Amino acid sequence: VDARPSTFEEFYRRTWPVVFRSAYLIAGDREAANDLAQEAFARAFERWKSVSTIERPEAWMQRVVANLALSWRRRQRLARDRTPSIGNEGRSSSEEAVPLIVAALRAVPPSQRAVVVLRFYVDLSIEETARALGKRPSTVRSLSAQGIARLREQLGSEEVRDG
Amino acid sequence: MADHADFEHWLRLLADAIEPDPPPNVRRVIRRGRTRIVIRLTTVALAVMLVAGGLGWGAFALAGLHHGEPVQTGLGGGTIIFSAYPPSLTPAPTPVPDYVPPSNLYAWVPDTGRIVRLTNGHDTADIGPVVSPDGRRVAFERLQYPGYLVHVIDVGGSDDHPVTTCNLSECARDPSWFPESDRLVIWRTGSIWAVNADRGGAKMLLHFGPGGIGHVALSPDGKLIAFHRNISSSDVVVMSSDGTHQRLLTSCPVSESLCADLGGIDEFRWSPDSTTLLLQAGRNLWRIGADGRDRQRLTSCPPAATPGTCQAENASFSPDGKWIVYDNARQSITFMQSDGSDSRTVVVAPTCPSPARTSPVCWVSDPVWSPDGAFIAFVVTDRVSTRIEVVDRGGHEVAMSPPVTGAGGLTWQELRPGD
Numbered sequence: 001v002d003a004r005p006s007t008f009e010e011f012y013r014r015t016w017p018v019v020f021r022s023a024y025l026i027a028g029d030r031e032a033a034n035d036l037a038q039e040a041f042a043r044a045f046e047r048w049k050s051v052s053t054i055e056r057p058e059a060w061m062q063r064v065v066a067n068l069a070l071s072w073r074r075r076q077r078l079a080r081d082r083t084p085s086i087g088n089e090g091r092s093s094s095e096e097a098v099p100l101i102v103a104a105l106r107a108v109p110p111s112q113r114a115v116v117v118l119r120f121y122v123d124l125s126i127e128e129t130a131r132a133l134g135k136r137p138s139t140v141r142s143l144s145a146q147g148i149a150r151l152r153e154q155l156g157s158e159e160v161r162d163g
Numbered sequence: 164m165a166d167h168a169d170f171e172h173w174l175r176l177l178a179d180a181i182e183p184d185p186p187p188n189v190r191r192v193i194r195r196g197r198t199r200i201v202i203r204l205t206t207v208a209l210a211v212m213l214v215a216g217g218l219g220w221g222a223f224a225l226a227g228l229h230h231g232e233p234v235q236t237g238l239g240g241g242t243i244i245f246s247a248y249p250p251s252l253t254p255a256p257t258p259v260p261d262y263v264p265p266s267n268l269y270a271w272v273p274d275t276g277r278i279v280r281l282t283n284g285h286d287t288a289d290i291g292p293v294v295s296p297d298g299r300r301v302a303f304e305r306l307q308y309p310g311y312l313v314h315v316i317d318v319g320g321s322d323d324h325p326v327t328t329c330n331l332s333e334c335a336r337d338p339s340w341f342p343e344s345d346r347l348v349i350w351r352t353g354s355i356w357a358v359n360a361d362r363g364g365a366k367m368l369l370h371f372g373p374g375g376i377g378h379v380a381l382s383p384d385g386k387l388i389a390f391h392r393n394i395s396s397s398d399v400v401v402m403s404s405d406g407t408h409q410r411l412l413t414s415c416p417v418s419e420s421l422c423a424d425l426g427g428i429d430e431f432r433w434s435p436d437s438t439t440l441l442l443q444a445g446r447n448l449w450r451i452g453a454d455g456r457d458r459q460r461l462t463s464c465p466p467a468a469t470p471g472t473c474q475a476e477n478a479s480f481s482p483d484g485k486w487i488v489y490d491n492a493r494q495s496i497t498f499m500q501s502d503g504s505d506s507r508t509v510v511v512a513p514t515c516p517s518p519a520r521t522s523p524v525c526w527v528s529d530p531v532w533s534p535d536g537a538f539i540a541f542v543v544t545d546r547v548s549t550r551i552e553v554v555d556r557g558g559h560e561v562a563m564s565p566p567v568t569g570a571g572g573l574t575w576q577e578l579r580p581g582d
Contacts, residue, residue: 008189009189012192016186017183020183020184021179024181024183025178033184034184038192038195039195041195042192042193044196045193045195045196045197046196046199046200048196099177099180099181100177101180101181102181116174117178120170120171120175148170151174152170
């Protein structure tokens with residue numbers, strides 16, 4: 001349940017972990033996630049008067065950070081296409097150990113990845129996810145199914161059933 | 164469906180197991196948010212101006228800059244005057260050795276948010292503003308290639324005139340005001356002068372011959388002149404303001420403990436009561452009595468510290484002389500009691516996150532006290548812009564200027580525009 005934040009500072013401290021994780025899950029890069037989460041909060045501050053009054057400000061934040069992360073990935077892909085020798089997409093050279101879920105999500109195409117994260121981690125409905133990503137609900141359903149299938153492949157379906 | 168729910172549950176467990184980075188200081192995020200607000204408002208204003216057909220000088224109105232308007236007293240009990248690039252010089256020019264980009268003087272009253280442009284040169288660099296003790300005029304250095312001149316203006320920006328003329332490369336530098344606000348001490352190549360702040364009238368106080376002087380400052384009571392003599396060694400000398408009674412305070416061949424780790428004096432400031440000099444010598448700050456006694460090192464940067472990690476600089480006394488503020492290698496702002504005790508770091512430089520690794524370094528620099536000693540203003544540069552920020556003694560931000568690219572040389576004083 002989202003409690004209405006009394007101040008931006010309180011909202012920031014309470015919401016940072018989940019916003020950071022969403023950014024990390026979609027972007028697949030810890031350093032980028034930190035920056036993207038900061039940018040999302042800067043945008044929240046920019047519109048704080050209205051953001052603080054909406055019913056689920058955390059959900060709004062998640063939509064913002066998801067879109068930022070998707071844009072970041074697009075830019076990364078473009079940069080990679082222009083300089084193919086760099087390669088190693090989505091990976092930070094400074095990163096030692098990547099969490100299992102992040103490693104698995106890296107193998108899922110960006111649009112499917114965003115849908116999976118928003119639907120099953122951020123807990124948005126099909127309609128909310130569609131609005132957040134600018135897609136039709138039917139497309140979200142389709143991407144969601146494809147993303148889950150791909151993720152199961154990566155993680156191992158037996159483990160999922162046992163989970 | 165159960166399988167689906169299991170998967171959702173399992174995915175959430177895995178995601179929740181991710182250890183997030185600790186949240187950065189909320190002020191950094193707020194600063195970023197404010198930058199977005201300014202950019203949005205600026206974009207809207209620009210669109211309005213374009214529609215109205217207002218370009219050129221109208222661009223200054225965009226940032227709230229209006230030449231010649233009176234300056235009001237505000238938060239902290241005064242106005243911040245500083246040097247910055249003109250709005251037309253955006254983005255900031257790439258640094259080139261021996262090239263000083265054009266700059267003008269501006270005045271900012273922190274709690275009104277308004278910035279007033281004081282000088283108008285298009286191809287000159289106006290730097291180092293110093294407000295007269297009566298708060299009515301500002302002296303500054305104007306670099307108009309090939310040389311520096313000292314100019315004086317009213318605090319409203321009018322009556323811009325030079326107090327010296329010459330054709331050499333260092334015609335006049337380092338102006339400091341006599342208490343009566345009618346004359347200035349300056350130095351020019353090889354000599355120290357007292358000049359009239361109005362047009363005409365100068366008296367040479369000391370002559371060395373070519374070279375030899377690095378920095379000159381008149382004490383606030385107008386009785387002593389300290390100067391950096393750099394002929395055979397790096398020395399700080401004090402003399403009476405009529406040019407007599409020279410006294411060597413420090414000398415810096417390496418045998419001198421004050422400069423054994425560094426190689427010379429970089430700059431110095433007088434305490435408000437004119438009894439003490441605050442020296443920046445190499446990496447550290449020192450204080451020394453005007454009589455040469457009570458020498459004390461105030462900071463403790465090791466001589467072999469990695470460059471850019473420990474370097475006390477841009478120091479100044481609080482108006483009551485009890486506190487000193489400085490920046491450490493542009494990475495933090497620290498203040499302490501004037502004997503070096505009770506040191507408190509109140510601001511650290513913003514970090515430039517990963518996408519901006521190749522952008523210019525982010526820093527904080529040039530701290531100055533407010534006239535009432537309650538606040539500290541400094542220049543902050545992040546990956547988006549350069550601004551002037553005001554914090555209280557607890558480091559809490561209380562005001563932030565609009566973007567002021569190339570800002571530096573801050574001075575914060577009570578102004579009294581002419582009648």
